[in-house]
Amino acid sequence: MKAKGYTFDEAFQASLDYFNGDELAAKVFLNKYALKDGFGGIFEKTPAEMHLRLASEIARVEAKYPNPLTEQELFDLLDHFKYIIPQGSPMTGIGNNHQIGSLSNCFVIGIDGLADSYGAIIKIDEEQVQLMKRRGGVGHDLSHIRPKGSPVKNSALTSTGLVPFMERYSNSTREVAQDGRRGALMLSVSIKHPDVESFIDAKLVEGKVTGANVSVKITDDFMKAVVENELFKQQYPVDSTSPTFTTEIDAGALWGKIIHNAWKSAEPGVLFWDTILKESLPDCYADLGFKTVSTNPCGEIPLCPYDSCRLLAINLYSYVKKPFTKEAKFDFKMFKEHVALAQRIMDDIIDLEIEKIDTIIAKIDSDPESDEVKHAEGLLWEKIRRKTLQGRRTGVGITAEGDMIAALGLRYGTPEATDVAEEVQKAIALAAYGSSVKLARERGAFEIYEATREQNNPFIARLREADPQLVADMEKYGRRNIACLTIAPTGTTSLMTQTTSGIEPVFLPVYKRRRKVNPNDVSSKVDFVDEVGDAWEEYIVFHHKFVDWMIANGYPAAKKYSQEELDELIAKSPYYKATSNDVDWMQKVKMQGRVQKWVDHSISVTINLPNEAEESLVNQLYIEAWKSGCKGCTVYRDGSRSGVLLATEAKKEEQDCECYEPPVIVAKRPRELEAEIVRFQNNREKWIAFVGLLNGRPYEIFTGLYDEDDGIYIPKNIEKGTIIKSVDAQDKKHYDFQYANKRGYKTTIEGLDGKFDPEFWNYAKLLSGVLRYAMPVDQVIKLVQGLELNNESINTWKNGVERALKKYVLEGTEARGRKCPSCGQATLVYAEGCLKCTSCGHSKCGG
Template sequence: MAFKNAVIAPQVGKETFSQDEAFQETLKYFNGDDLAARVWVNKYALKDSFGNIYEQSPDDMHKRLAAEIARVEKKYENPMGEQEIYQLLKDFKFIVPQGGPMTGIGNDYQIASLSNCFVVGNEGNSDSYGGIMKIDQEQVQLMKRRGGVGHDLSHIRPKGSPVKNSALTSTGIVPFMERYSNSTREVAQDGRRGALMLSVSIKHPDSEKFIDAKLEQGKVTGANVSVKIHDDFMKSVESGKPYSQQYPIDAEVPTYSKEIDANGLWQKIVHNAWKSAEPGILFWDTIIKESVPDCYADLGYKTVSTNPCGEIPLCPYDSCRLLAVNLYSYVENPFTSQAKFNFDLFKEHVAYAQRMMDDIIDLELEKIDAIIGKIDADPEGEDIKHVERSLWEKIQTKAREGRRTGVGITAEGDMLAALGLCYGTDEATDFSEEIHKTLAVEAYRSSVKMAKERGSFTIYSADREKNNPMINRIRKEDEALYQDMVKYGRRNIALLTIAPTGTTSLMTQTTSGIEPVFMPVYKRRRKVNPNDKNVRVDFVDEVGDSWEEYTVFHHKFITWMRANGYEVKKNYPQDELDELVKKSPYYKATSNDVDWLNKVRMQGRIQKWVDHSISVTINLPSDVEESLVGKLYFEAWRSGCKGVTVYRDGSRSGVLISNKKEDKKEGEFSLGFPTKRPEELEAEVVRFQNNKEKWVAFIGLIDDLPYEIFTGLQDDEDGILLPRSVTKGKIIKNRDEDGNSRYDFQYENKRGYKTTIEGLSYKFNPVFWNYAKLISGILRHGMPIHKVVNTVTSLQLDNDTINSWKAGVARALKKYIPNGTIAEGAACGECGSKNVIYQEGCLTCPDCGSSKCG
């Protein structure tokens, strides 16, 4: 116990704050925005592994960041001062480091990378089991350091290919998709799951199986998937001609090839995206043709995949850090007739942003030194540590050699509205293109200036880059800048991106990334407690809880109201709210209003000034035809987009289907469950805690779906003793000496010996057992899991112990609810949206990003 207390104690001499102290101070900082305050305290406040909080508000964080960046600046000529950097970061007004940099810079309590994005890969495109398992380990090692990871599967031989082992033929891509997906689901840091992108070339003979993989129930739930589409495939679809697939995909003389109906496969992609929002599309020839790093492909910079959100295409073992410039803050006199964009200040700050990003690379190199030091100090044998150490050495080499940066933007939607421009119109798109052209030119100018002062990235070659379209656009805009680049080089191999900026936009209190506003006005609900005074009950939910409903305005919509003389605190009736929105620049400019084709064209025009890529989603209403998705994809290809994702409202709900044949056989229900229970069932063990009591659930599975559940207290007087390492086993139906049926749980220990816990029916409280039989009965009859959970939670039970059991059963079953299933009757506790879905067993709101688990 003394050791435990010593470890949890905060660092000597460092002031700490309670969760509530930090929250209350941060709430004041964000002027009462409880969502922003909660997100900052939970995700970004400096804390150690035991929850001790060392920062009371974001102002403390900005001082931490400024001090560290200034420390690096002192290594170079004409350094920026700490106060100068702090003023750029302060209040999230101008420059905002994202995610990893915001959390990790100056953080000595965690040994983690500052990088947001990684890609790993197989040298020589090896698809041996050794190579495939090495990628699996590398993926996990990066995720435990908080990085999002992408890798490509096009090097894996197609299903049925001959192999020289006992299997005789290859299993193909899909089993390895599942393996990598499962690894992602198993890695979590501070409750944050790993993020994974899997890609495959449309040329690969298994690409159709890849496209279909996520439609099968419970498959590949831990990864985003995207198809690398080539120009010749798009032309085959246009012309109606067959398309040739082959393996290896780049071989001049492939070992295997076949012709397919391009249109048929195209319709499959369109249908699946319409139905489930995946796969995403990567226009691979455009990515490679436009990529500046691919001018150095033979030196190890060949782009092979992207990060999970698609905004950073990368070569193997390269990484990138992200930073956003807040566009709204450069609008003077916003929402008035005198509104204008301050281009001079913007240019100055873009140069600073690029410089700070380069400083962050030096800070990342220090972090990698610490990671390698930690690996060396670990007690494992060198053979175990080899893969992890080699991985970080490769990442360190790429970061030092290429010095890749990810300068982007946020608040595009608010910037346009503040200038009186309607998002999606030609006038607004023209202005946005001018903004991004300016950003590109000034970031490149800053990188060239740093090359003169600090030295260029080590493999820079003007001759290699002379035919690159991005470099030539820069040259056309500013010949003098180009000539300086030829003379001095450039500090960074690639510079720009547009990321989603989800939580970043909560901090800046603006629209996210390049996206328009989601809604300028929405309803939020606040739970009414029995002792609350002077409250109004507007809604009573299905369990009898009372809620007060109130109107929430988008932050910059409030700014518009004030600038135009409207009362902010007035309780507006709905018809007046509708009239207010109509008068505002946000009218017909929300994510559901913007003309979809115009949004794609806007993305294509901006993409020409972004040397990496853009993360953007085309939001569609639920009733659109599948054909529209195909039209949007073609428009994106023709417009020069590097990738595109389409989300049809509600398309995540009910899209995961059983991979069983639909024809019902005698003795089976529609889900393929047998009417007679099999003698043995594969089982998963789920542990949870209620009111400091340890509970355990044994869940019998058929085709990875819950078929039955038994649960109760663990380590209780009746003797449910189970090692913590046991997570899987079998539930076996047996009979006792008197001929009565019983259910045993059997598992293998680490040495391969089997251990049996006899008679689960005897071990658990009889009341638990009776309820378990009831719930197992409705599971076996194929009721959707989320409805089973609703049934369990709605049971009216007076006994506190039974209620704890009820909550535990619900928690154990939630993890099996297909991702994207709509939570019927639920409302987001943060923004009030009724568009709440299940994701990884948690209730998630796609509208504001909040999540509630447990």
Template sequence: MENTYTYDEAFKASLEYFGGDELAARVWVNKYAMKDSFGHIFERSPRDMHHRIAAEIARIEKKYNNPVSEEDVFALLDHFRYLVPAGSPMTGIGNHHQIASLSNCFVIGIDGNADSYGSIMKLDEEQVQLMKRRGGVGHDLSGIRPKGSPVKNSALTSTGIVPFMERYSNSTREVAQDGRRGALMLSIAIRHPEAEAFIDAKMTEGKITGANVSVKVDDEFMRCATEGRPYHQQFPISSNSPLVEKDIDATALWHKIVHNAWKSAEPGVLFWDTILRESIPDCYADLGFRTVSTNPCGEIPLCPYDSCRLLAINLYSYVENPFTPQATFNFELFKKHVAMAQRFMDDIIDLEQEKIDAILNKVANDPQSDEVKYTERHLWEKIKHKTAQGRRTGVGITAEGDMLAALGLRYGTEEATEMAVKVQQTLALSAYASSVNMAKERGAFPVYDAKREENNPFVLRIKEHDAALYDDMVKYGRRNIACLTIAPTGTTSLMTQTTSGIEPVFMPVYKRRRKVNPNDTNVHVDFVDETGDSFEEYIVYHPKFITWMKAQGLDTEKRYTQEEIDELVARSPYYKATANDVDWLMKVRMQGAIQKWVDHSISVTVNLPNSVDEELVNRLYVEAWKSGCKGCTIYRDGSRAGVLVSTQKTDKKKKKQEEDLLTKGMKLPEVTERRPDVLECDVVRFQNNKEKWVAFVGLLDGHPYEIFTGLQDDEEGIVLPKTVTKGRIIKTVLPDGTKRYDFQFQNKRGYKMTVEGLSEKFNKEYWNYAKLISGVLRYRMPIENVIKLVNSLQLESENINTWKVGVSRALKKYVIDGTEAKGQKCPNCGHETLVYQEGCLICKHCGASRCG
């Protein structure tokens, strides 16, 4: 019997674990603590999670010679100090409550001709089947014929690529609900005649919002674009007898890519010849390892039906005497831990094979027919086969910005770049040595062939810098077809209390706020928000800033003035080293230099201030290509504002919003004090602790006007068929003048069914709070502010606190897309740039999303 914990118990224990960091504690409990589908929490803090992971890795280790003990595995994971598994392994390893993959990244594709509705629909289903198991998916659209091409169906001509981009995007948004993860990369070859339409597709507001898009640019196009020569496009792109051909102005198309990236941060650019030239798996292209696209963040170029699991090494932890003149990097300890990281990642491949077997077993036992289940079953059979063939891993790094700062090196300088390259080279050689040693003990990946790899540039670098390692690799083989990447660490960097990946985005102090009692004369009240609650701001120092202050002998308990803080920051090694400060050209050169020691790719975004012009974006992209980067993404501050949402508060926008509402049978909300006798109603179900609850949201002109909640399955609660999602709330005035609210719906046979006396079904406390919320809804407080009000309620009962989460979730679906979530910060990047999109919160700065 497993122990279970309430949310408050897990949060309290995690808060202590993270030294009082509320954000890190909430991120861990919400995203990574082991739960079941009923919301039961089985881990109190990350310590429990790390014991779970360590036990599973140690179990696999015992299958092989010289096993590593569970205690030694745990020591490397504990407190995220050294090794940090990515989200999917961290959530899934040892978790028998969810049937999900441990892979973070997948690419899918069609063998042979992909230009048919059958293949398009097949990929659509496959991406959804993968996303529901927590995988990010990429696939390439270069096999679809361009718009206007002749087809042998009733349409006579092809619709082209853009409608299918929208299809795949919509599927991603559909699956990314209720905690499921939906992330998609769509790519196209620049040689495709419809590449320009692909590049422009996301420039229309609200279009393709469920996908990242990147264009695969070859060296010939870059030469044509920079030299002013025409470029040849054709379809099929690799055919000797193409059906469609045309020569284009390469410079003009390149400027369009640059302009769109400057304006909207997309498309990303993949330097495809560099990717293929450097790719070790592509030495086995004829055996099914031809790279066709990347995962959504771009750090793992993959062949169809291959996947990868990720783990990051926390570089900051190898700095001894940080922020002092005596600071050094412990390379010996680092090499030892890299070897262990590669070994554990290979163990995780075995764990992934078990997970795939569990998925296949579930599919086999599902009640649907074999015909319905065929695609899902065959998909996972292909993934299992490709996983076993290549045993691909993704060992990466996090906290490189912190490491450099702790060593007294300013990010973006020549000295910092030299150090970063040395660290990455050490990592690459150590990881490959570990893979070779595992080949001796466990056997090489099945298709290993030294002859195929002998001219690969990455392998030749290994030969040049470690001839003995290369000789051993030729003799014994290698356990893994490819080993390395640098991925965005996202929310895990919050828990490691580091800056993520290779880019420093550092705020030495955070301004937070807490609710206070305005009647307490000992408390200074800084401001009052829209709900009438009083708050005060207080300062929280970043843990690395505190470490630096202690190294300088500064008082970390003192409350400094803003001027004093500014002076301290100017003295710190992070000064002029954050995203908007660095020499951006030096940044991409640094990425290119590090890339030479990463066999997959590097996911990094060049963050620019809003004021930069398009010419700088052009220079950065060209420099990235010349420096040997495999890809590059540019983000100019605020550039997504006109794409995800329109931020212009003009009469024209208001008129369009009103027109859009009218097309849906709605109108702008108006205050209606007298409640109509009958209101249309939506039925929203949610979980409250171990009980199933239902919310009835009364609608007036399509907008929430009132809300009632109650138990659904209790003997004296509300029993409704699961198919009921809509109905009517009817107000009945009884002879004694009292009012009663009834819910009426139509059953499958067409008969009207009535649940009488909604008010009698509720606990009195719930009923009173529901009346409060209904009151502000009737006076048309904006829904986002109502949600804020609900979330701010300070309630004693744990049960009613869970209830208010359900109410908040029920109301989110009514927030107009694009509405800013004012006062809320993105848990991924820390920016106050969250907007509502289809009931989810999406960050305009980093693209992170959170639903539910």
């Protein structure tokens, strides 16, 4: 029976009701997770329908095994994102027969043996694209590429080194990410590689490597050389006992470069590679194909080539009983039960992933291309299928840790809070591994399990010390999954989670002038102060649960508070001095190191520093992260990325003088305007925009469907022309577009104003008027986004206008009032016509 479809308006209203009026959460759900077909048809209007779909499919897998969970039991765990939350790819793909894609969030690719050839480089490039088009994030390592200047046996004579191939892979990511498709890439390289300095500098070059995150694999020997001020040997090949090239460098100088770049642009991240390999359970099977070579784009899953991972998070806040009271307590009993079920669900999702991979392979086999064309893609998915079944790797993680800590009456970053965080993560490790052992008894161990290989692994040693019987059972029955745990960024999922569980972040910005504050921005329960004045000297982040804390502690819910009273309440609350810029950063690093001991994969966390933080602090944090046993570390200094973008833009302006002039209002339109063509797709339909420019700034816009039947035919190579204002015999104004073909002959398309839908034209006149009077382009885009239109075709037009105008926003301009759909931070900037997050690297080039 065909699923019932919904109009966007029907689905949006139902979703808005579900999320208690939170438009952001409703739009995130509909845009990213609601069941849709390839033409944009919507088949789920609320997360309840999505959770029912997930529960039904997981129950179908459960029925194949002993002691199956029922659909209702599964739904109760998922409902309202309260306890167990499958992450992006599983939420989107499970039970989705409309689109062909993988359930894995992330992959790593690579080639066994020698891989320093164009054939190998191009092969990896194709595999990266094939995975990204199925919604997967991809990581791979470049340490196999010979350094710049090395001799090669082709007409080039010498190697170009790493950087040109970084650009190649970055460009492929940007290409596959267009039209809203996902594309996330991690490029890594060993600190031992002679080109590592060029690698870390490449991200600072304007317009280069904009489609990738970069991280350096740091060895213990290098860190010791840094601390002890010694020389360090680089070589190629990096792991060879008889390298063809060696050089000694000043370790401190290279480390200083890493620190400076991280301070300046939030990259490179560092991966403490010896810690990763020493702790890794999969690397106990390195000779069987499980040697870790790189990480996924966010860094929380170190992987071997062609392995992948699906992610799931447990909402920690939901296990706090009597939150924000003196009797607040964490319910470890229920928590451990749910962790065991989460691990079981993750194993079920592996079976569902195999079904998806089989569908992908069948799709490839049925494609009309020749076997020669299809061979690489088909072989790629065969290798992924094999690796998935061999290891059955899972990624059980957490979300809402900060709210859990606050609900318990603790302050994030304090020793007491760190003790609780470690205790909770230890409970997760024991419960998840206990569940995996139980699953091995019921369903069988992962096929290459061998207890003797793991007997000296530090993580297993910690499990043995904490629960000897667990490890004894593991050695007897095996384990279902080669590795189980991670802490990943929960991104857009957390936006939906926080809304429905009552922990939505609420921001009270710094006010440099007096301004009215809407009490509903904080809570409908409490009538907050009418005004906030100059006394707010720092950016204070509240959570919706701050209100619950007030009520739980006897403060009147319906009362106006003076500014002084509110300041006093803030100081008493567990959220005071607990925001990213307030916490003790060194304590946060130490906390990460302690928690890491109970996570078999890695932890993705960014240390957020204020803009005024000095490079010496970044140095101290990175060194402490290594000493504390962290597997990786990334810092983000407030405004660092946008600052770099603006700086490089300014540098270009000085060199090329291709800058915007200060805005000059020209109310009377010149007869002719230079124009650019912007082509794009909306819901698989081809659209076109003609943007008239004055002094390089958008002055007017015409946009709509690209329909040759309506007389709009322009060769693809034509990107520029002229919009000419003309007057006909009836004294009516018209706008014509004129361009020159490759032979120099001019072609005129008459009556642009009549080529598109009349309603589109009326809105375009409105926007052109706004542009004409020099409103900043980013604010025009914000105006377009805020239009509340109840016609689906007009909403599509609105998205098209936004996409056309993004190209003209100055590089590095902050997207004020918008949050990153991946990490939820208000750190989006415009870069190369795309919205990019300076916190997590997320990029979206669509509307």
